[in-house]
Amino acid sequence: xxxxxxxxxxxxxxxxxxxxxxxxxxxxxxxxxxxxxxxxxxxxxxxxxxxxxxxxxxxxxxxxxxxxxxxxxxxxxxxxxxxxxxxxxxxxxxxxxxxxxxxxxxxxxxxxxxxxxxxxxxxxxxxxxxxxxxxxx
Numbered sequence: 001x002x003x004x005x006x007x008x009x010x011x012x013x014x015x016x017x018x019x020x021x022x023x024x025x026x027x028x029x030x031x032x033x034x035x036x037x038x039x040x041x042x043x044x045x046x047x048x049x050x051x052x053x054x055x056x057x058x059x060x061x062x063x064x065x066x067x068x069x070x071x072x073x074x075x076x077x078x079x080x081x082x083x084x085x086x087x088x089x090x091x092x093x094x095x096x097x098x099x100x101x102x103x104x105x106x107x108x109x110x111x112x113x114x115x116x117x118x119x120x121x122x123x124x125x126x127x128x129x130x131x132x133x134x135x136x137x
Contacts, residue, residue: 045108049097049123056092057127060085089124092118 064085069075077085095103106116 042108043119048101049093049105052093052096053089053120053123053127054131055090056096057124057131060089060092061128061131064088086121086124089128090120092100093120 065077068077068081068085071137072078097105102116105111106113111117111119
């Protein structure tokens with residue numbers, strides 16, 4: 001048996017193994033690409049959410065809160081006013097995201113409808129805190 005025929009027989013015998021390895025590598029590569037796409041999609045959705053929350057909080061701070069503080073005798077908000085302002089901010093975020101965006105956010109994060117409302121309220125509170133700590137009073 002010469003070298004050529006031995007190489008051909010070895011190639012024929014090893015081709016299923018090589019094919020299996022290439023298939024496994026292809027599947028792993030596809031899984032990595034899919035995970036990357038999913039992570040980028042999630043990151044994009046969260047960036048859009050943060051943008052909607054900060055836009056709503058800044059707009060309400062500039063329009064509503066400033067007017068209420070100016071109109072009050074001591075320049076402070078009552079608990080009812082704070083609750084109403086928070087509700088307005090959450091409603092503004094929900095309007096910016098739309099029904100489709102809210103459903104997609106709930107699906108991506110695995111949240112139910114009631115939890116989405118709480119999640120948005122917490123994001124608004126966090127944005128208010130960030131706004132207070134970064135803005136001069």
